[in-house]
Structures are given as C-alpha cells and as structure tokens.
Amino acid sequence: MRKLLWVAVLGLQACSLVSTPKPRSTAPGRAAAADTGNSAEGDTATPDRMGNKIVFELPKTQPELELAIQLTQAQALCQEVDLLNRYVRDAAVARGGTEPDTTGETAKGGTGTNEGKNTDQAPCHESAFLNLLRDAAAAAAIAPPKTPRPRRFAPISVCESYATWLATSGLQGILAVDEVAWVDHEWEVTLLLSTTEPHNEVHLSKLWNDLIAELGPTLALRMIYRMADELDVTPSAVNLRIVAETTNPYWELTYRLNDESLDRLDHLYCTTDYTRQYRDEFAREYEMGWSGGGSEGSEVAATMSSVVTSGQRLLAASEVYLRDRFARGRVQVDSRPNILLLTADALRDEVLLGAHRWEKLQLVIVNIEGDPSQLVVTIDGSYAPGIGSTPPPAKSYTRPMDLEHYPELIGYLGDLLTTLKRLEVDK
Amino acid sequence: MTDAELRTRIGLFWVITHFAIIATIIVCFFLGGYEFPDMTTLLAIVVPMFAGITTVVIRYFAQHRHDAPRGKRVNAAYVTLTWLLPVLFSMTIALTIILRALNRAFEDFDQAKLFLTALEALYVTYTGYLLAPLFGVEPDALRSAQETKKSPL
Numbered sequence: 001m002r003k004l005l006w007v008a009v010l011g012l013q014a015c016s017l018v019s020t021p022k023p024r025s026t027a028p029g030r031a032a033a034a035d036t037g038n039s040a041e042g043d044t045a046t047p048d049r050m051g052n053k054i055v056f057e058l059p060k061t062q063p064e065l066e067l068a069i070q071l072t073q074a075q076a077l078c079q080e081v082d083l084l085n086r087y088v089r090d091a092a093v094a095r096g097g098t099e100p101d102t103t104g105e106t107a108k109g110g111t112g113t114n115e116g117k118n119t120d121q122a123p124c125h126e127s128a129f130l131n132l133l134r135d136a137a138a139a140a141a142i143a144p145p146k147t148p149r150p151r152r153f154a155p156i157s158v159c160e161s162y163a164t165w166l167a168t169s170g171l172q173g174i175l176a177v178d179e180v181a182w183v184d185h186e187w188e189v190t191l192l193l194s195t196t197e198p199h200n201e202v203h204l205s206k207l208w209n210d211l212i213a214e215l216g217p218t219l220a221l222r223m224i225y226r227m228a229d230e231l232d233v234t235p236s237a238v239n240l241r242i243v244a245e246t247t248n249p250y251w252e253l254t255y256r257l258n259d260e261s262l263d264r265l266d267h268l269y270c271t272t273d274y275t276r277q278y279r280d281e282f283a284r285e286y287e288m289g290w291s292g293g294g295s296e297g298s299e300v301a302a303t304m305s306s307v308v309t310s311g312q313r314l315l316a317a318s319e320v321y322l323r324d325r326f327a328r329g330r331v332q333v334d335s336r337p338n339i340l341l342l343t344a345d346a347l348r349d350e351v352l353l354g355a356h357r358w359e360k361l362q363l364v365i366v367n368i369e370g371d372p373s374q375l376v377v378t379i380d381g382s383y384a385p386g387i388g389s390t391p392p393p394a395k396s397y398t399r400p401m402d403l404e405h406y407p408e409l410i411g412y413l414g415d416l417l418t419t420l421k422r423l424e425v426d427k
Numbered sequence: 428m429t430d431a432e433l434r435t436r437i438g439l440f441w442v443i444t445h446f447a448i449i450a451t452i453i454v455c456f457f458l459g460g461y462e463f464p465d466m467t468t469l470l471a472i473v474v475p476m477f478a479g480i481t482t483v484v485i486r487y488f489a490q491h492r493h494d495a496p497r498g499k500r501v502n503a504a505y506v507t508l509t510w511l512l513p514v515l516f517s518m519t520i521a522l523t524i525i526l527r528a529l530n531r532a533f534e535d536f537d538q539a540k541l542f543l544t545a546l547e548a549l550y551v552t553y554t555g556y557l558l559a560p561l562f563g564v565e566p567d568a569l570r571s572a573q574e575t576k577k578s579p580l
Binding site: 355356357358384385386387388390391392393395396398399 | 455458459460461462465528529530531534535536
C-alpha cells in the first residue's frame with residue numbers, strides 16, 4: 001500500500017529560515033546566457049535599454065566557451081548572494097529598524113497606502129510593537145543559521161525548452177518553470193503552480209489532482225522523463241517539485257522516481273512568520289483606527305515572546321488540545337521530550353465529513369532539535385466502514401485517506417495547523 | 428410430510444433466502460457497512476454458494492409447473508436434516524454479513540471472507556446430498572454447478 005506522508009511545518013519563529021518556495025523569478029542562468037550569447041535566441045539581434053542592437057553569438061572557440069561557463073557559474077553565485085541578502089533583509093525587517101521601507105511602514109502604522117494617516121495614535125502601540133519585533137529577532141538569533149545548499153543551475157535553454165513542452169502539454173498558464181538546479185547530487189525541477197482564480201492551498205492541490213485526472217496519472221512521470229531527456233540524465237536523477245505558494249499555509253509536492261514506483265510526498269507548510277503576521281495585523285488594526293489601548297499591544301507582545309521562545313510549551317499545549325479534540329474516540333499518546341506521537345481512532349466525521357466512516361488519525365508533532373521555534377506536524381489518516389456505534393478493531397483501518405480523500409485530509413491538516421498555532425496566543 | 432411438500436417448501440425457502448442475502452449485502456453497503464469493493468467481493472463469494480442449488484430448484488419448478496404430485500412420506504430424520512442444514516447455513520451467512528457490517532465480529536474484512544469460504548466447503552456438500560434426491564439430480568450435479576460458477580475459467 002502506498003503510504004503518503006503528510007508533512008506540515010508549523011513555523012513559530014519570526015525570522016526562521018524555513019525553506020520557503022521561491023517567488024516567481026527569472027530563471028537562473030538567463031542573464032548569463034544572454035551575456036555569453038549561449039541562448040536559444042543565439043544569433044538574433046535584441047535591442048538593449050538604449051535601443052541599440054546587440055548581436056548575440058555562440059562561443060566558437062574553447063576559451064570563449066570556458067569564459068561562458070565561468071560567467072554562468074558567476075551568475076549562479078550572484079543568485080546565491082542575492083538569496084543571502086534577502087535573508088539578511090528579512091532579519092533586518094524583523095529587528096524593526098534597519099530596513100527602511102518596511103520599518104517605515106510599520107512605524108507609521110500603515111502598509112504604505114495610508115502613510116501618516118494615524119500618526120496621532122498612541123505611541124504605546126508602536127513601542128509595544130517594536131518590543132514584539134525585538135523579542136522575535138532575539139529569539140531568531142538563537143536559532144543556528146542554515147547553510148544554503150550548494151547548487152548549480154541548468155542552462156536556460158533547458159528551462160525554455162521544458163516550458164515550451166509544458167505549454168504544449170495542456171499546462172500553459174498553470175505551471176511555470178521556476179528553476180532547474182543540481183542539488184545534492186540530483187536535479188531538482190521546481191515548478192510553480194498557479195491559477196488566475198482566487199485560491200488557497202486546498203484549491204491548488206485539488207487543481208493538481210484534477211490535472212492528473214484529466215491528463216493521466218502518468219503526468220508526473222512524463223514530466224520527469226521529459227526533463228531527464230532535456231538534461232541527458234537518467235530519470236531517477238530528477239526530482240519534480242511543484243510549489244503552490246499561497247498565503248498560509250502553502251502546499252508543495254515532490255515526486256521522486258524509485259526503482260519500483262513514483263513516490264509522491266506532499267508537504268503542507270504553515271510558515272507562520274509571527275512577526276510579519278502580527279506586524280500586518282497590528283498595522284491593519286492601527287490603520288482602521290483601532291484603539292484598544294496600550295494593554296492590548298502589550299498583551300500581543302508578551303504572547304509573541306512566549307510563543308517564539310518556547311516550542312516545548314506549544315507541544316504541551318498541542319497535546320492537551322488534541323486529547324480534548326479526540327476525546328470521543330480512542331486516543332493513545334506517546335509523549336517524549338521533543339516528540340508527540342498521537343494515534344486517535346474510533347472517530348467519526350472528523351476528516352471525512354458526512355461520510356459516516358470510522359477514522360483513524362496518526363499525528364506526529366516534532367519540535368526540531370536545535371531549532372526550538374519550529375514544530376513539524378505529520379498526519380496519516382485511514383478509515384474503515386461500519387454501521388452502528390461499535391468502532392472497528394484497529395486492524396480494520398485499511399483504507400488510506402490520501403488516495404481518494406486527498407482534499408479533505410489536506411484541508412483538515414491546514415485547519416489543524418491554524419488551530420495549533422493559535423493555541424498559545426489564545427491562552 | 429411427503430417429499431413433494433418438503434420439496435416445495437425447502438425449494439422456495441432456498442430461493443427466497445438466496446435473494447434475501449443478496450439484498451442484505453446491498454442494504455449493508457448503502458448503510459455504510461461495506462465499501463464498494465467489499466460488497467462486490469461478498470457477492471462474488473455468496474452468490475455461487477446458493478446459485479448451484481437455486482438453479483436446480485428453479486429448473487425443477489419450471490419443468491414441473493403443471494404437476495400436482497402427491498409424493499411419498501419421508502421420515503422425520505430426513506425432514507429435520509433437510510431443514511436444519513439449509514437454515515443453519517443461511518443464518519450463518521446472514522449473521523456473518525450483518526455482524527461484520529456492524530463491526531461486532533471479525534478483525535477485518537479478510538477474516539470474514541475466509542470464514543465464508545470455509546463455511547461453503549462445510550455446508551454445501553451435505554446440503555447437496557440432502558436436496559439432490561428431492562429435485563431428481565445427483566449430488567455431484569449440485570456441486571459441479573457451483574464449482575462451474577465459482578471458477579469460470
């Protein structure tokens with residue numbers, strides 16, 4: 001039985017370097033390819049910013065080729081530097097003073113569109129909020145920095161060719177190539193899933209499943225094989241990563257080709273950047289003329305501080321909450337210092353609403369060692385039929401939810417994450 | 428009791444039970460006691476159990492639709508056995524299906540499936556020996572009819 005692991009990351013830290021999906025950007029190597037002339041447009045003339053015609057030429061000699069390769073590598077390096085700079089900028093935003101734009105917005109209590117509108121509001125809000133940011137930044141500083149994985153990007157021609165193939169495969173406007181990078185001894189193809197309709201992670205994951213239903217269950221396999229052809233490598237060396245960036249939580253899907261099967265790993269991230277969330281909420285309330293007094297602002301700051309500094313407390317609070325939530329079923333909890341293993345069965349209408357099936361949920365909540373501000377939540381659901389009030393034996397839960405009830409399970413996990421992350425806030 | 432009366436009663440009982448059990452499976456499915464694959468598996472097991480004898484019974488009644496046989500008296504032991512085994516057989520099958528749907532018996536569906544298969548081997552042979560003389564066929568004819576239905580290959 002194919003068993004899928006549903007992974008959700010509940011980030012609690014203001015500036016934690018959770019591996020968020022990259023925003024849609026120019027594919028790596030594009031500029032370098034243009035610089036070196038190693039482009040699909042090769043010999044065509046393209047106007048530059050000044051309107052002058054620039055003629056691209058393919059490298060004809062060995063030194064030229066080596067130079068082109070060096071430039072490509074330099075471009076990749078530049079991108080890494082940009083990425084690091086972005087992290088540094090985010091950290092600066094969290095510290096609440098070094099990033100001029102964002103800090104300026106928050107200090108003025110607006111998002112930029114209503115700057116200066118509420119400058120006469122009580123300063124205690126600002127100080128409370130700045131304390132909040134400062135606490136978050138201090139907690140962030142405790143977490144060990146994550147070293148970026150070394151990566152090498154595929155030529156731009158590969159990305160363009162693949163994008164063309166996607167367009168002809170009925171995926172135009174739905175999937176866009178974000179990057180194709182050589183990471184940890186394998187090629188990682190990152191595609192951005194998007195739609196023009198208003199969406200969240202459930203809609204996008206359902207969209208993907210609908211696509212698979214429409215274009216065939218071998219769609220992912222075909223995509224992997226196509227990229228393997230483009231890169232001239234074996235298909236097992238290609239991982240397909242489909243990212244659907246939504247507000248919160250967001251969804252990501254990874255396909256890996258094994259010897260026997262195509263593994264699918266669903267991730268549902270809840271990147272709760274608390275600082276940013278509270279900053280936005282605070283700014284919004286401030287902007288709307290909210291006048292709850294200084295105590296409200298202080299309360300938010302205090303709660304924020306406790307959330308950021310104690311993943312353990314949230315783990316304990318999660319256990320209490322989940323025991324209560326699953327009280328009508330049978331709950332088994334194995335609680336360890338950093339891990340909470342919870343199995344609940346004899347549940348009805350918990351995930352599959354209205355289906356009247358007996359459900360079994362297995363939740364694993366891990367407080368990552370060395371990063372106390374992050375919790376990882378995994379869920380595995382199965383169900384069994386049955387009439388009446390007698391729950392089935394444990395062995396009867398043989399039908400996994402992730403096959404036919406994917407949207408329900410991912411939606412449930414999203415709701416659960418939202419509830420869990422608010423536990424301490426509500427306390 | 429004469430063999431003609433016994434034949435009529437046991438024949439009707441068998442045919443009605445056959446369709447009642449099929450209906451039970453379908454009702455349990457609609458109430459949520461079984462998933463669709465489970466229901467089809469159950470039907471595939473249960474229908475051939477009855478089908479061999481049901482076919483013979485229906486064929487006999489169809490062929491002798493104008494007859495009004497008086498029949499010969501049969502002894503009490505034969506009557507008792509002729510009723511006891513089919514009733515036990517059909518009750519066990521029905522209870523297996525219902526209790527499994529209510530989660531009151533068997534750890535999982537596979538256990539129920541194996542139990543029904545074993546039940547068939549136990550009952551059908553004896554039932555065949557008892558009912559075959561009533562309907563003018565050889566016991567092997569009943570069993571072979573079931574085996575044919577069970578293994579279409």
